[in-house]
Amino acid sequence: MNDIRTVEANEFIGQQVRLQGWLHNLRRLGGVNFIVLRDGWGTIQAVTENEADLAPLTDLALGSVIRLTGQVIANAQAPDGLELQQPVVEVVTPVLEASPLPLAKKRLNAALPTLLDHAVVANRHPARRAIFRLAAGTMAGFRATLSARHFTEVQTPKIVASATESGANVFKLDYFGRPAYLAQSPQFYKQIMVGVFERVFEVGPVFRAEPHDTVRHINEYVSLDVEFGFIDDHFTVMALLREVIAGIFDHLTTHYAADLALLEANLPVILPQIPHIHFADAQQLILARHGADAGSVAAGEPDLSPQDERRLGEWAWQEYGSDFLFVSGYPMVKRPFYTHPDPQRPAYSNSFDLLFRGTELVTGGQRLHRYDDYLAALARAGHSPEPFTAYLEAFRYGMPPHGGFAIGLERLLMQLLGLPNLRLATLFPRDLNRVSP
Amino acid sequence: MNDIRTVEANEFIGQQVRLQGWLHNLRRLGGVNFIVLRDGWGTIQAVTENEADLAPLTDLALGSVIRLTGQVIANAQAPDGLELQQPVVEVVTPVLEASPLPLAKKRLNAALPTLLDHAVVANRHPARRAIFRLAAGTMAGFRATLSARHFTEVQTPKIVASATESGANVFKLDYFGRPAYLAQSPQFYKQIMVGVFERVFEVGPVFRAEPHDTVRHINEYVSLDVEFGFIDDHFTVMALLREVIAGIFDHLTTHYAADLALLEANLPVILPQIPHIHFADAQQLILARHGADAGSVAAGEPDLSPQDERRLGEWAWQEYGSDFLFVSGYPMVKRPFYTHPDPQRPAYSNSFDLLFRGTELVTGGQRLHRYDDYLAALARAGHSPEPFTAYLEAFRYGMPPHGGFAIGLERLLMQLLGLPNLRLATLFPRDLNRVSP
Structure with missing residues (x-):
């Protein structure tokens, strides 16, 4: 048999x-x-x-x-x-009770709270689980692309001593009677590990205590992190990111065709060179195209709103037929202290976001690498260097120019599949009101 | 050029x-x-x-x-x-200050606290980083072995609503003003996911608030978790575990020969059938061989001490020439409520530990799968079923016989390399006294 x-x-x-x-x-x-x-x-x-x-x-x-x-x-x-x-x-x-959700129906039509309350059962539906099989494929494609380029996988600690990276929006925990925090990202550790392996990646949970209640925020998600040394500037990082995105989608189309078909996934156009616009030019473009209706741009804010991102995504599609758009050079004032400034225009940074169909999917950039630059940046930001002593050792004892990026796994799936809510791309989402199931 | x-x-x-x-x-x-x-x-x-x-x-x-x-x-x-x-x-x-550790020396002779305080730099030493390259290889070998057997990778939440699995030794955190906890293991979620994908694995951090201060405990570590359905009993699980261990070492010897050589790793003997002893027989064996010196066994404790494990490891080597030994059938009283009893001897369980050179490396077994059995087991353990409602949905709406195991990544490296302390196999260890770097 x-x-x-x-x-x-x-x-x-x-x-x-x-x-x-x-x-x-x-x-x-x-x-x-x-x-x-x-x-x-x-x-x-x-x-x-x-x-x-x-x-x-x-x-x-x-x-x-x-x-x-x-x-x-x-x-x-x-x-x-x-x-x-x-x-x-x-x-x-044997099962004696009817399922709380009609799993045999081709489409699982249920209200979002019902779906999430019964995620244990809902995720058994073929169309639900296909999403999470694509999550597995995305991680595998990410790792395969980077391993082929001699990157080493790391697993860095999630319990950290201080709320240092941004200072806010961290979950605090009781660590044997002392305060400790959940890592908002592996940022410091992946930079430190560039000093060890030169090229590193990590796939793991990150924790954000942001009190947002939107369709595109959750408080624990899976981050696909990359960091590597000996770059020229953020354009080296953007070139690698393009390869990683292409590698992920190659992997999905090769190994997950049935899941993509079941979900009627609209595969993205990934041009050999993803189009790129500088932050300042992006603001000009929005002003020119939307004038009085230009919102945060008209107000002179040093950042892009979700509406701005959508408009830029539409423009990239119209102008280049591209589902992806790099926006580079975000103002230093909106970027964390370790961000490398643009040497030509120091108010702007050597950092970028990658928009996927008008939503931020990836943030990345070049980081500072000289010890003295860190001391100056911390002083400018009003931080004492003391809680950063261990992190600063990486730079004090030799770091090359380096940079990296972080892809939000659930964001990628949400945008790929056109899901209306990030929670639908998450096995068991955690948000302001939900820690269970 | x-x-x-x-x-x-x-x-x-x-x-x-x-x-x-x-x-x-x-x-x-x-x-x-x-x-x-x-x-x-x-x-x-x-x-x-x-x-x-x-x-x-x-x-x-x-x-x-x-x-x-x-x-x-x-x-x-x-x-x-x-x-x-x-x-x-x-x-x-340029670097202007001498490194706090002599990285150019072939052996990095430094006291453990110095090594750990300066892990940012110490991990750059060729012999230190080789350990962590083997960690990457172990994860890759684990995933490759399971992916080839049609397992799907999952990423389950680390912030959980209740301290349910064992009720003790959990880290508590402030989740938007309410209490929440860090997952001690993905146990409940990986079982739930058997209901979705049948065969799942996860590589991720687990958090144990155990106040142990020993060479073989840390409070955050990387767990390689497996769970799968349609097993006969725990022997099906043990057979898969043997394949996974062999797959990991095949991967390491194929792709990480230089690191293994640098660290003078003593590769283990993995017999086609890993020898196996029942818990009751293991206790008899220790009594017979060590008599009055049989410690916890003589005292009739329903568990094995680290000394017992070492003695069993020695016995397995002498008797079978095997670096690995399965001890199965641990008393139910020492196993968590979801453990499946041995149908023939219900005081014993269908669970096992895998000893690697005399130290517990893996714990696993068959789990209960019938809803009514869970209700009875929770009642016996004195738990209200209420905090388990979501978990219990998995069984209420149909689960096959299933089981799994968890391998401690750092433990595996410690035993493979003969390291005297688990912290030496951990990039940035967290223990009772250390959350930094």
Whole structure:
């Protein structure tokens, strides 16, 4: 007997096989009965005209764990062109209560709070779990692209001694009676590790105590972090980022075609050179195109609003046919102290955001690398150097010009799939009002 | 000009190349001068009899970031059989202060507190960073082995609503004015995800507020977690674990031979079938071999002490020539509530530890999978089911027999390399007294 997965059935046409999984659906259509089994990878339909074959399922609810034995037959009418005939049904774990969500429906139409309250069950729906399979593929593509370029993976601590990186919006915890904090990013550690491995990446959780209640913020998310040495400036970083984004999408299209198809993903156009606009030019562009309606730009704010980003995303599409747009040179005043200024225009930075379909997906840039520059930057920012002593050792004892970036995993999926809320791209989201499930 | 990494130099014999990195060492030996450059991957020696070539390095300390241009020459006397001749030295980032640790020494002889206080610099030492390159290789081997077996990677939340898994030893944090906790393990979530993907793994941080101050405990570490469905019992889990361990070491020996050699790693013997002893038999064995000196076993404790584990490790080596030993069937009373009992001897569990050279490396087993069994187990343990509502949904709406395990990344490296302290296998360890660097 061949124990197979649903997605392997096409290799077993004409053979007896056994499959295990969940009772995904059961339909009795006047003499013909369809049993749909869902395993960890897909679904398969079994068909029988013999009512007695269904006897083991009497009184059981959908979701029961079952085993199906039968013969794989090619049938152009069946989903995926095949079905199981003369099935023998065994029950592994009976379920007696109806699921709180209609998992057998092609689209899982439920209000967001219901979906999130019952995420444990909701994530079993084929269209929900496809999102999280793409998350796995995104991480794998990220790692593969960087490993091929001699980057080393690191895992840096998430419990940190001081709320140093931005000073605000950190979660505080009780560490054996002393205060400690959850890392907002691996920023300091990944820079430190450039001193060790030159090129590093990390995939891990980051924690932001931002009291935002928007569709595009959550308080714990997965960050895909990169940092590397011996760059010329932020353009070296942007060139690598383009390769990483292309590598991720290559990996997804090669290995996750079925999930992309199921979710009707609109794959992005990644031009050989992603178009680029300087922050100052971006503001001019918004003023010119939107005049009195230019909002934060008209008000002279040294940052771009979500509306500005959307408008720039539309412009990049119209002008270049590009789903991505680099905005570089954000004002130093809006960037953290370790940001490297533009040597030509020191009020602007050698940093960038990458917009994906009009939403910030990645932030990155060149960092300071000289010890004296750090001391000066900390003094300018009004920080005492003392809590930064360990971090500063990296620069005191030799660091090359370096930079990096961080991609928000859930943001990438949200934009790729056109999801209306970041929570829908998160297995078990944490927000202002939710720490469970 | 070829910009190359040190480890690629053997492909460029006879050619002009340029390398970038840190000034690792500088030796003036009566007319012949050796400059050793360290980049992110290795070191290379440049040689010159012309004192003037060293002029850019005047007054600079080791650790300065430099660029070396020269010709690669094969020389059997040189380290790795090659050296750079007629080097041109450029300084990228000067360092003016001597490093707090002698990085140029072959062995980094420093007291543990000094090493840890200056981990930012210490981890640059070739023998230190080789450990962390093996950490990267271990994660990669783990993922590759499981991906080939159709496991899906997940990233589950680290901020959780209740201190539910063991009820003690959790870090508490302030989550927008409410209490929340750091996950001690992804246990509940990986089980939940078996309901989605059937086979899952996770690589991520776990947090233990255990007030232990020993050489083999730290409070934040990297856990390599696996969970999968449709098992027969814990022996299915143990069989997979053997494949994962073998897969990790295959990956290391294939891709990290230089690091293993540098650290003089003593590669383990992984037998086709890892030997196995039941907990009750292990206690009998210790009593028989150590009699009056049998400590916790003689006292009738339902657990094994570190000394017991060491003795069992020695026995496995003597008896089977195996570096690994499974101890299965730990008493239910010492295992968490979700542990599946042995159907034949319900006081014992379908769980196991894997000892690696006499130290617990992995804990795993079969879990309960029936909803009613969970309700009964929680009642027996004196827990209200209420805080477990979301977790219990996984079982209420259908779960197959399943199990899994968790490998401690740092433990694996400690045992492989014979390190005297787990902190030496951790980039930036967190313990009772240390949250920095």
